[in-house]
Each structure stands twice: as structure tokens, then as C-alpha cells.
Amino acid sequence: MSLRLTLATAARVLRQVRHDRRTVALLLVVPCVLMGLGAWIFQNTPVFNQIGAPLLGIFPFVIMFLLTSITTLRERQSGTLERLLTMPLAKADFVAGYAVAFGVLAAVQAVVATGFAVWVCKLDVPGGVGLLMAVAIADAVLGTAFGLFVSAFATTEFQAVQFMPALVLPQFFLCGLLVARDKLPDVLHWLSDVLPLSYAVDAMRTISSSTDAAGDVGRDLLIVAGFIVVAVGAGAGTLRRRTP
Amino acid sequence: MMNNPPGGVPAGSPGAVAVRVEHLHVVRGGRTVIEDLSLDILRGQVVGLLGPSGCGKTTLMRSLVGVQQMAGGTVTVLGEPAGSRQLRDRVGYLTQAPSIYPDLTIEENIAYFAQVVGIPRRSVAAEVARVLGMVALTDHAKSRASALSGGQESRVSLAAALVGTPEVLILDEPTVGLDPVLRRDLWRIFRELAADGVTLLVSSHVMDEAVRCDRLMLMREGALLADDTLDGVLAVTGATDVEAAFLELVDRAAAAASAKEVRA
Numbered sequence: 001m002s003l004r005l006t007l008a009t010a011a012r013v014l015r016q017v018r019h020d021r022r023t024v025a026l027l028l029v030v031p032c033v034l035m036g037l038g039a040w041i042f043q044n045t046p047v048f049n050q051i052g053a054p055l056l057g058i059f060p061f062v063i064m065f066l067l068t069s070i071t072t073l074r075e076r077q078s079g080t081l082e083r084l085l086t087m088p089l090a091k092a093d094f095v096a097g098y099a100v101a102f103g104v105l106a107a108v109q110a111v112v113a114t115g116f117a118v119w120v121c122k123l124d125v126p127g128g129v130g131l132l133m134a135v136a137i138a139d140a141v142l143g144t145a146f147g148l149f150v151s152a153f154a155t156t157e158f159q160a161v162q163f164m165p166a167l168v169l170p171q172f173f174l175c176g177l178l179v180a181r182d183k184l185p186d187v188l189h190w191l192s193d194v195l196p197l198s199y200a201v202d203a204m205r206t207i208s209s210s211t212d213a214a215g216d217v218g219r220d221l222l223i224v225a226g227f228i229v230v231a232v233g234a235g236a237g238t239l240r241r242r243t244p
Numbered sequence: 245m246m247n248n249p250p251g252g253v254p255a256g257s258p259g260a261v262a263v264r265v266e267h268l269h270v271v272r273g274g275r276t277v278i279e280d281l282s283l284d285i286l287r288g289q290v291v292g293l294l295g296p297s298g299c300g301k302t303t304l305m306r307s308l309v310g311v312q313q314m315a316g317g318t319v320t321v322l323g324e325p326a327g328s329r330q331l332r333d334r335v336g337y338l339t340q341a342p343s344i345y346p347d348l349t350i351e352e353n354i355a356y357f358a359q360v361v362g363i364p365r366r367s368v369a370a371e372v373a374r375v376l377g378m379v380a381l382t383d384h385a386k387s388r389a390s391a392l393s394g395g396q397e398s399r400v401s402l403a404a405a406l407v408g409t410p411e412v413l414i415l416d417e418p419t420v421g422l423d424p425v426l427r428r429d430l431w432r433i434f435r436e437l438a439a440d441g442v443t444l445l446v447s448s449h450v451m452d453e454a455v456r457c458d459r460l461m462l463m464r465e466g467a468l469l470a471d472d473t474l475d476g477v478l479a480v481t482g483a484t485d486v487e488a489a490f491l492e493l494v495d496r497a498a499a500a501a502s503a504k505e506v507r508a
Contacts, residue, residue, distance in 0.1 A: 008359040016347045019388065079343030083404070086309045087360045088332040241327060242313045244272055 001092040009089070009097025010104070013071070017105060027105060031059045031113035039121035052123040053132060053208035054177050056114055057200045060140030062168055064106050068147030069160045072098060076151065085241045095236040099144055106140025127207030131217055135207065138224045139200045145231035152238030171197035176205065196227035262287040262322060262412055262443040263308060269316035270303050277303045278466040281317070285445060290438045292457030293447040294486065300466040301447040302340055305414045308445065309337040321412055333361045336410035340417050342401035346390035350381060350400050353389055354407060361408035375403040378433055380426065395421045402430070413437065413444045419453065431456045454486040462490055469493040
């Protein structure tokens with residue numbers, strides 16, 4: 001693995017996205033519109049302040065998951081991946097390159113969406129805006145890492161898109177946003193304990209309720225980072241130089 | 245300037261074996277595509293791999309670059325097992341479908357592949373210009389790949405395979421869909437590369453490209469019908485062109501097979 005090739009790959013992916021202006025626009029505008037809509041629906045109630053931060057963690061996760069799984073699927077199908085695998089590029093360089101590129105995109109998205117939520121929608125964040133952005137970025141990278149991994153199991157774009165409801169919605173149901181995790185039936189509670197989005201949302205809830213959030217959030221972030229490393233490693237593991 | 249590998253290949257001289265395939269056996273989707281194929285390709289040769297589509301040309305080429313799962317046999321390129329780490333910047337591969345990024349410009353495509361083969365950052369622009377010149381796409385350097393014609397796309401893909409001056413080039417149908425002038429120009433480039441010691445295996449289903457090769461491999465149903473010079477193939481079959489020779493060889497093979505069946 002080489003840092004030079006990882007960064008060259010990340011730069012190439014970012015260049016591809018940059019040429020697709022509409023994707024960039026959607027990436028930045030959609031989360032803001034959704035946050036604005038949420039704030040509007042729950043105006044004059046405390047609900048937006050409770051769910052605003054967790055939503056900021058979920059949007060980038062979902063969007064990056066979709067974006068990454070489809071892009072890498074395209075690369076697997078177009079022959080460029082096969083070409084790259086005959087070249088001096090480590091599989092880890094490929095996967096890490098994607099993770100870095102989409103991580104950068106995710107960071108930009110997270111900063112814009114968070115900024116919009118806090119300064120335009122007046123989301124109240126006792127835990128601090130900096131921490132909120134850090135968790136949003138981690139969630140987005142988590143989505144990227146999962147998308148990379150999952151794309152290995154999709155052979156068509158139709159399948160890739162359906163992995164979103166299949167793998168992301170259950171996590172959304174169990175992450176504590178609909179029903180607090182400790183109020184879930186035991187089995188579902190245990191299940192939620194091993195799902196990454198639960199920790200992402202836990203961190204966001206801490207930030208939106210506590211002024212002294214750094215410790216708990218740090219622990220949750222470490223767990224999310226662990227999931228990211230595992231998913232990226234598993235994603236690299238699914239790449240095969242030799243195919244049938 | 246073309247071909248001085250710093251590491252040095254033991255068998256670096258022309259005439260040495262560049263590619264050796266022994267008893268290659270490939271099964272795809274439960275079907276045997278190649279069964280017990282052996283061949284040698286000598287350094288500095290331009291070898292034409294000719295045969296109808298579906299005969300196993302691409303499978304053989306994928307085996308040579310180490311991306312094909314093999315059921316048996318060995319493939320050695322420049323003395324190393326095919327696809328091994330030491331070979332990845334010494335073997336260039338052109339896939340049949342253009343494998344480039346449609347949403348990047350031509351220049352950006354080639355620059356990325358140049359970085360991947362290890363061209364230092366400061367030399368990337370010069371390398372991009374060099375290979376785009378070779379495939380006559382200099383004027384289109386800033387065009388988005390998605391805006392190109394099919395023939396232009398495949399030339400971008402070829403340029404990406406030429407980057408870094410590999411010692412062995414495995415080219416799967418590089419001239420398909422090109423106009424005669426461009427085809428002639430590309431073959432001229434292939435000859436120049438071979439003169440510099442590069443070994444080329446070029447597949448085609450157009451039999452008339454045979455005249456441009458040092459050696460022909462006629463392939464059908466996963467087996468070589470012939471592995472000889474053009475003159476050799478014509479002499480053995482008594483045919484006047486490659487297409488007729490191919491048909492003659494197919495007929496002979498069929499006759500031999502049915503004779504065997506009768507005996508059995």
C-alpha cells in the first residue's frame with residue numbers, strides 16, 4: 001500500500017465528481033432542504049432540537065452509502081477496476097482512495113448541512129457545533145465504508161440501490177431515534193448494540209442534550225471509527241485480482 | 245529510451261522467451277474455455293492472436309495478465325508468474341471494452357494511470373503528451389472521454405496501456421472500429437515498439453491484420469489451430485490468404501476429430 005497511490009486515486013475520484021456538477025449540487029442542497037423541512041414541520045415544538053442532530057448524522061450516512069456503492073459498482077463493471085488490478089495498485093490503495101475521496105465530500109456536506117441547521121434553522125447544540133460536525137463527518141465516512149463493502153455483493157445498480165433499504169433502514173429503526181434503545185425488546189436492543197448507526201446516533205443525542213459531551217461522544221466516535229476500519233478492510237478483502 | 249528496465253531481466257535479449265504458457269486450463273461458468281494450451285512468445289515479437297469471437301482469445305489474454313482464475317497450468321511472463329507484483333509495471337493490458345473513466349477528460353484519465361504505474365509527478369504531463377501523441381489524440385486532450393466516438397475511446401484506452409513503456413503489451417482488439425489510416429498508424433507504432441524490444445500479443449478477429457505480425461496464433465474453441473509465421477501457415481495449408489488457411493485448418497481439425505470418433 002502506498003500513500004501516493006491512495007491520494008492519486010482519491011484525487012481521481014474527486015475529479016470525476018467535480019465534473020458532475022449536478023451531483024455536487026444535490027449533495028450540498030438536499031440535506032439542507034431536509035433539515036429546513038424538519039425544522040418547519042416541528043416549529044414551536046422542542047422536537048426539532050431532539051431529532052435535528054441525530055438526523056444530521058443519518059443523512060450523510062445514507063447518501064454516502066448510496067453514492068459509494070454505485071460508484072464502485074460502476075468501476076467494477078466498466079473494466080477500469082480490472083485494468084487497475086493489472087497495474088501496481090494495491091487493493092487497499094483502491095479502497096482507501098475511495099474512502100478518502102468520499103470522506104472529503106462527506107466532510108464538506110456535513111459542514112454545510114450542520115452550518116445550515118445551526119445558523120439558519122436555529123438548531124440548539126449544547127454539546128458544541130465542532131463536535132456535531134466531527135460526528136457528522138465520521139457518519140458520512142461510515143456510510144462510504146459500508147457502501148464500498150456492500151458494492152461487492154451487488155452485480156447490478158438495481159441491487160445496489162436496494163441494499164440501502166435492506167441494510168440502512170433496519171439500522172435507522174433500531175438506532176434509538178424512533179424508540180429509545182433501552183426501551184426496545186431485548187433481542188432488538190442487543191442487535192442495536194452491534195449496529196454502527198446506533199453509536200452515531202447516540203453521539204448525536206449526547207451532543208444535543210449535554211454541555212459536557214466530549215467524553216461520551218469520544219467513546220462513540222472510537223466505536224464508529226472501529227466499524228469504518230472493519231468495513232474498509234472487508235471491502236478491500238472482497239476485491240479479487242483473479243475473477244472467473 | 246523505450247525499453248531499458250532498471251531491474252534487468254535475465255533473458256533480456258531478443259529471441260528469449262517473454263511469455264510461456266504451459267498446459268493452461270480455464271473453466272468459466274462450468275464450461276471449459278481453454279483446455280491444455282501451451283505456447284511461447286519470444287521477446288520483441290509481434291504475435292497476432294486471431295480467431296472468431298468467443299474462441300478464448302480474451303480468456304487467454306486475461307490469464308497472461310493474471311486476472312483470470314485458472315483451473316490448471318502455469319503462465320510465466322518475463323520469468324515471473326503472470327500477474328505477480330514484479331510484473332505489474334512491466335506488462336501493459338488493453339481490455340476489449342475501453343476501460344477508461346467517461347467522466348474524466350482524456351488527459352485526466354491518462355495522468356491517473358501514469359501515476360499508478362509509478363511515473364513521478366513531475367514527469368506525468370510529459371508522459372501523457374507522449375502516449376496521446378502515439379495514438380493521435382493530442383488535440384482531444386481536454387475533451388471529456390464520454391464525448392468521444394467509440395474508436396477514440398478505444399485509443400484512449402490503448403494510450404493508458406502504453407503509459408510507462410511496458411516490456412510486454414497484451415492488446416485485446418486494439419484496432420477494432422478504427423479507420424484504415426489509423427489502423428496502419430497503430431500497427432506502425434506496434435512495429436516500432438517491437439523494434440525496441442517490446443513483446444506484443446495483439447488479438448483481432450480481422451484476419452487481414454495477420455500480414456502485420458511476426459507470428460500468428462490461430463485460435464478456435466480454446467485451442468491453437470496454428471502457431472507459425474504467415475508464410476508458414478499458408479505453406480502448410482496451401483491457402484492464399486489467412487482466412488482460407490483458417491478454414492482449411494478448421495476442416496482438418498474437424499476431419500481429425502471425426503476420424504478419432506470412428507476409431508473409438
